[in-house]
Amino acid sequence: MRFQLTEDQSALKAGVRELLERRFGREALRAAVDTPGRLDRELWRALGDAGFFALRLPEPDGGVALGLPEAVLVFEEAGRALLPGPLVSTHLAAGAVPGAATGETVVTAVDGELVEWLQAADVVLGDVSGAVPLRSLDPLTPLHRTAAAAPGGRRRAIRAPAGRAAVDPVATLLTAAEQLGTAVRVGELAVQHARTREQFGQPIGAFQAVKHLCADLLARTETARVAVYAAAVTADPADIAAARLLADEAAVRGARDCLQVHGGMGFTWEADVHLHLKRAWTRARRGGGNTESEELLAARLVA
Structure with a gap:
């Protein structure tokens, strides 16, 4: 493909x-x-x-x-x-x-x-x-x-695990795409800071610990990208669930690693890093997130 x-x-x-x-x-x-x-x-x-x-x-x-x-x-x-x-x-x-x-x-x-x-x-x-x-x-x-259950409607929905409301797979995939965008952006911010911030007379990107953080950021982002793009082509519920899991991880862990690259500056209100982390955490709570996707994939493997 x-x-x-x-x-x-x-x-x-x-x-x-x-x-x-x-x-x-x-x-x-x-x-x-x-x-x-x-x-x-x-x-x-x-x-x-x-x-x-x-x-x-x-x-x-x-x-x-x-x-x-x-x-x-x-x-x-x-x-x-x-x-x-x-x-x-x-x-x-x-x-x-x-x-x-x-x-x-x-x-x-x-x-x-x-x-x-x-x-x-x-x-x-x-x-x-x-x-x-x-x-x-x-x-x-x-x-x-609200205590109300998730709405039904005319949209196509994947079969939910027992005891859970059905989740629209397109909504799950589009949320994964948003998370992918966050992962991309925090990777850009981390690399930019690593190149320009200097310690001990050299950019902090020269230090091995920072290199590893940036490399892990890129690896998770590109893995999530392939999964999200593939799910968009196949529209298979299992592919969408896998893409959502990988995209949530890439966004949340990527934002946390980006914050680590920024050090103390990353915790300040003036920096944008915390906004990306908070949005990634909030999106991860949407329907189709970790628990739902894990259960759907487990059901697919058993079947």
Whole structure:
């Protein structure tokens, strides 16, 4: 199986990165951190105009008519930029909820007992009765807890292990793509710091301990990339579960290693490393995460 991107896919990836760097650069990121819970509607509509949410819709329905592999590339870039908002829910609702495809409507969904961006959403999929706000670890992901079960709906869902609600495999894969983007970004930040930060008259990247951290970061990221891209091609639930496990590990451990490379600077509020780590931790709690994916893979092996 070949994973070399086509010219169109490479252009799509580069175009999304350029758009996000222009519309959600570091200044916008820090401004969003300073105003938690506020969703930038202008940015959301810009994403809609760019086809972010309508990417997989047929052209007659106003979509771009691309596939799951292209959606994975787009969500990888969103994860790399720490783009906030219920991106996965709105993308999946395009074509079913009026305005979702164009970015005019913000859609969120109940995920187990949690729901992201409840107060900022126009449409909520699932029962949010009794929802109470939580103090979210990630300042860019407001959370509410609800006792309601995860919503059903018209989307294709993998068979859940006994006692667990079914999880949409596409949502699982797109979350894995976001985690891959985080792993890529923290790798870039770690290498950049290792090259420029000096100790004892030389860049810290010359020290073996730092070299090993950066090498492990790269190895986990590239392993996760292959798994995520492969799952986007096969759309097999087991492949998606494996990709999610690897992407969660690459994002969380990668952000922690990046923090170690930064040393004491990584713990400061001014550095962006902690934001990537907190987002990776928060995403890992979404449906299809470690427990669900491990149980699905175990069931597949037994069968």
